[in-house]
Amino acid sequence: MSALKLHAELDAIWRRQSGWKGVLTNVNHSDLGIRFMVAAGVYFTIGGILAMLIRAQLATPRSAFVGPEIYNQIFTMHGSLMMFMFAIPFFEGLAMYMLPKLLGSRDLAFPRLSAFGWWCYLFGGFILLAAMALGLAPDGGWFMYTPLASKTYTPGINADVWLLGITFVEISAVCASIEITVTVLKLRAPGMSLGKMPIFAWYILVTALMMVVGFPPLILASTLLEIERAFGWPFFDPARGGHPLLWQHLFWLFGHPEVYIIFLPAAGVISTVLPVMVRHPLVGYGWVVGSILVLGFFSFGLWVHHMFATGIPHLALALFSAASALVAVPTVVQLFAWLATMWAGQPQMRLPMLYIAGFFFNFLIGGLTGVMLAMVPLNWQVHDTAFVTAHLHYVLIGGFVFPMLAGLHYWLPRLIARRSHPLLGQLAFWLIFAGFNLTFLVMHLTGLLGMPRRVSSYETGLGWDWPNLLSSVGSFIMAIGVAVAVIDFSLAALFGRRSGRNPWRAGTLEWALPIPAPSYNLASLPQVDSREPLDRRHALARSLAQGEGYLGRTRDGLRETTGVDIVSGAVSEIVIVPGNSWLPIVTAAVTGSFFLSLLLGFYMAAPVALAGLVILGWHWAAGLGARADLGPIPLGRGEQAVPHHESAEAPGWWGSVFALVTDATFFASLLFGYAFLATVGAGWPPPVLAQPSLMAAILVLAGVSAALLAEQAALAAVRTGRPQRARSAYALATTGLVVGLLALGTFGWLGLPSPQSHAYGAVVWVLLIYGAVHGLIALVMLLFVRRRLAQGYVSPARLLEPRVARLWLRYGVLAMIVSLAAIALPAGASWRW
Template sequence: MNALRRHRDLARIWDSPPGWRGALASVNHSQLGIRLILTAFIFFLIGGILAMLIRAQLATPGSAFAGPDVYNQLFTMHGSIMMFLFAIPMFEGFAIYMLPKMLGSRDFAFPRITAYGWWCYLFGGSLLIIAMLAGLAPDSGWFMYTPLSSKPYSPGINSDFWLLGITFVEISAIVTAVDIVVSILKVRAPGMSLDKMPLFAWYMLVTAGMMLIGFPPLILGSVLLELERAFGWPFFDAARGGDSLLWQHLFWLFGHPEVYIIFLPAAGVISTILPVMARTKILGYGWIVGAILALGFLSFGLWVHHMFTVGIPHMALAFFSAASTLVAIPTAVQIFAWIGTLWSGRPQLRMPMLYLIGFFVTFVMGGLTGVMVAVVPFDWQAHDSAFVTAHLHYVLVGGFVFPMFAAAYYWLAHFTGRQRQYRLGTLAFWLIFVGFNMTFFLMHLVGLLGQPRRIDTYPEGIGWTFYNLLSSVGSFVLAFGIALFVIDISLQFFHAPRSRRNPWRAGTLEWGMSLPPPSYNIGSIPHVESRDPLEDDPRLAHRLAAGKGYLSEPRRGWRETMAVDIVTGRADHILVVPGNTMLPIVTALVTGAFFVLMLLKFYWLTPLPLAGMAWLGWRWAAALGRKEDVGPLPIRGEETALTHAEVEDPPGWWGSAFLLAADATFFGALLFGYAYLWTIAPNWPPPRLMEASLLTLGLGLLGAGVASAARHRPAAQREGLGLAGTAAMLIALTLSAFFAPPPTEHAYNAALGVMFGYAGFHVFVALLAQLFVLRRRRAGYHSAARRAEPRIAQLWTDYAAGVTAIVLTASHVPALMA
């Protein structure tokens, strides 16, 4: 009876209210993960339909199925949807749903951030689909190369839809990545040290870290191009000191890591499913972790791999060609570990295994052609041909779609609570496998025969017709296979029998709960002593349901889960996460209003949503914290722990630190662009430099030093000094912007404008944070034990001080040298 009462109380605390209000306010990670997966799959189907239209156009020479303008929108939207609206959100949704369950947790570290990311993704993706339905879809390619995407060559708002919509979606990706990193590092079952984490968690940790470093350069490029299109700031205009290749550098600083960002989560799925299908343990756990880390590191040194034909020095060609070849080594380590696992086990040819075999065939072929295009002489011949398109699809579809289809069948019971009954899936697999290879293998051949990519038609009699026709037929076979896959999965939701718990006899924690899981995942949180806790203790699921773990008894209506030491997994403190709220959707709507006003050219109204976001950010922070010291609370037996409000480094501090890491990457890319234009672009330095002001420079550096050093003072002095120093930085930046020449004259001036704006924004955020802390201290929310909020505010202040010092120095030194 006590067990039933405990589960009822947990359900009351963690469930979402019924009805549409409950759906809008829900912050439950399982619901949000399912929403992301379903929405991403819908976008996948839309992108697939666009691909069929492309193949219909190319099936025969001189086809009039779609004119050049429509065709440009088709291939731009197809690439954009698949890269930005399907692949990344799909694995994010899967991670949001599955990671807490694998880690033995009840939720993510920041449930409201998870919900905010979902709504931003939905609204940003909808902007692009609305543009397509209105005939205003972007038409400059999913890579948006300048000057084709610049105002003179793309005068409508087509490119603006891409720039603003994708930036909106990227905000979702960044905040979700922060949530994933902090949750993996801090919100795990006690005892789960780093070397006991499931491999999927390692893959997602590196992937999310790559997102924090890889996505900001694309966001920066989108901001700069939109500023050029909207206000005439000439970052990419060579006549005014810009350079169009700057866009390619910023884009591929994101674009090549993007390939591995997509591949790594799928590889994590393989490393999880394969040993279960082979009835053995994964071979080379440590080697795989090392390969993941190496792949994440090396992927950021390959961006020029996509720019071999733009005319770069031979030494750079040799370096990036060697790096592009070297990255095959950590990939091969994983593949050999998987082959060794199969060799040492007893593989069962069940539905997930079929798709894993499909992965091995297609991804290895894509990897081999990747090594081919990494060699400069070959790349010079194959660049911008259909061969490269085929290679990309072998890597992305083979490396992501096939493993995710395997995941759909492996974890289907987790979502439906039912076991697979119908056998349409086998036929669907063979149609998908044959149709895919029929489509894209032939594209390798027609590419070697000289067919460029991104062409809407071709003449008859040059040897391309037969290959294009068969390739188009293959695309429709592939589409029929995907349709059967959808039917097969859908049938499992409604007509299949109930599944038993842990139908695959796996050892990871996500199978140690009822299917489908309740909103709180598990009745109590386990203490983990190995990588396969369910295999070591077959009764673990029953003991957890009976309340034999951590946090078994609900209290105070809190949503509690355990936070641990990052390395050892030792129980550190209790994390009390916020409950259902409308704040995420309201904040996403206000954020979306800013982008829509920019799109409609109502620039004079954009301060309103910016002010709304500042007010909502204040509300987000004000909803947390408490006015009393709670002290140690029981967590299991005689063990006790503090709540997150009373520890030095709660998840909120770590979240700010990782968000600032992404922010610093954005700033680093901005400084890279400034230095690149100074070195490469024509007409540098410009005729009129900024009027140097040593007084302004000194005031800014002094303010930065005072604001950062204030942390060592008592509370009352610290707040006064922090506010004074931050105000001095803001005044110095304002004066510097006043002395700077108009940003439309030259790219140097435009770069200064962006740097001053970036620093000013962060100083303003630091000022808000300090005012918030001042008010909270006076309201009684801070004490000797509750010091997290001042430490987080100081973190933002230190970052603003560092940025201000760098920006003022970088902007004044060239003028002083002139």
């Protein structure tokens, strides 16, 4: 096949649809990545405007620029937009755009899941912006501490907007984390072992895994607080056995890893761009990878250092203080690796390197003040002052925005096929750098002088006048610099000089693609033998364009890419990814209708939306799969591989694994909350405990045991080619699960106390609902597999769907049993027949 014909056929298969239909249905990773980055940039602009309003208010004492009520909405929305709508979505978009190109793949593992996440992000952000336009924006801070955010003190809809809008957006983040994790682990070029992955992929992988584990506590906290506000279940009400500190624990279980979730992708940009700018490979690749893993692990054990002033026991203060200081060690390992790379190379102060130099200066200050805040006496002294605000911005702006601007300038030829004007870019850098440091370096002093944060006004004569004025002037200088950067990027997109294929002479695979990149990325996929496989003569790029690599032929109009063994990088399957579809936007719209029904108080509409999601999920899954065994098929270069439907390590199976990890983290956080309230809540144990029915408990155990045994027999029958017996076994499994669910419902309805009288009743009802919901999910999975078996989509070779259903069944049964045990086994519970 000629190269021209190959490219034409690939373009026909992977082509993006044009017009409004394409906007609504395209699932191409490049389109979605750019959408995320552009939308995040818009939210950054809105958040920046809100920051200017804050600084205008604080520029002078007793300012009447805005009143306290509006000011509370402004600073709450500023923090929420920057944390949830800008930082995380921006690096998600960068990862979605760059990872397939860096890894030598044609797409992400689950393109439609990425598209669904995009629409959830867009719709969730619209809820927040619409509320702000209507004067109903959240006003309790981006952290929404209770009891301030409880119904008593925030009776309006403002807090509900935050709780439901941010949770809606968090769905997008969880989808992206699963997508990115499976893509990095499975969709790499042949031969790209873990040790040969680009360093940026390591950073993004660890970040995605942190998101898988780190976001569920916040989703749980938002869910519990919304239930308390809507239905009066007292999770955070100390008068009824709840405790406001439960919110802080759950929030900072998310909030502290969030800092590193934001920092690690930025550090990944530094580790990628810096070696190119100094013309020397990254020194200490293995040490850097190890430090990333250590940093990701330890970040989850430091949440209490945000709560040093809440009355934590002194021993815990000492332990968390020491851990907070020690976490600087893996960060310093990366810093030394960067310094050693610069020492060994020849730094060229081009624009990306200029932003990297600015990052070093800013992040050093942010890191040092972070270690200072880890020391309990100083933490007590500056808690809730402007000092903490300054530290936060040095870490998040100095540690995230500066590296991301370096990355944008570095990858700009890849993104828009053009280059920016270096002088305009340098002007933007110096304005941003000078304005940023004038704003926040002075703010450290303001905090040390005692100025609280989150205040709308202050009196004169306290020594805060001139520091606040300087910070306000600096903020407007920084805003001008950001505006110049936006103008620079806009002019580059419209009139910039066209770029060659590899203007930086880098060695990573994203520069092997033509500029601009085709929808399929690579005409054929490479065999990777090193961390920087791209040679300066572009011989590899030319051979891949000629179809001389893997998958250099089209087959039946399918979108194909390679799936590899996680560790070795050897090809394990040919992954067939789905094409453009209306399902992502429709599913996101129905999901949005569920959240809107809760926000507006139309609670009877919420179950209808959930039923719609079940129907859409069924239809979504039913459009995948194959009805014939293909066996090993030609891969190219004389090799063969099976399609992913016939592989034991298919991306879909791994996607379910990481989805269940997220789910299990949510459940573990719920059990943690149960234990926390039982330990410190008032009136525990309550006067009215659960009175579990022994008969119902026995029926639950009998039903789920029968379901597990029947499912095991069904899968064995499928493997041995006995479909009729398998269908009968699946029918028995669903019957057993139905019996278990009915018994669990009876157990709860007859044996649990009111969820409104005490936090104990509220928690045990949530546990029961959690177990029942996951039992229902497992039931739907079993029904789906039985249907697919009857339709011919399942065979001894095609076991992906039964194996996925087995995962969800076992987890659903586990959730039911653990929920039952947590309800029935506390001290004082009285059993009845």
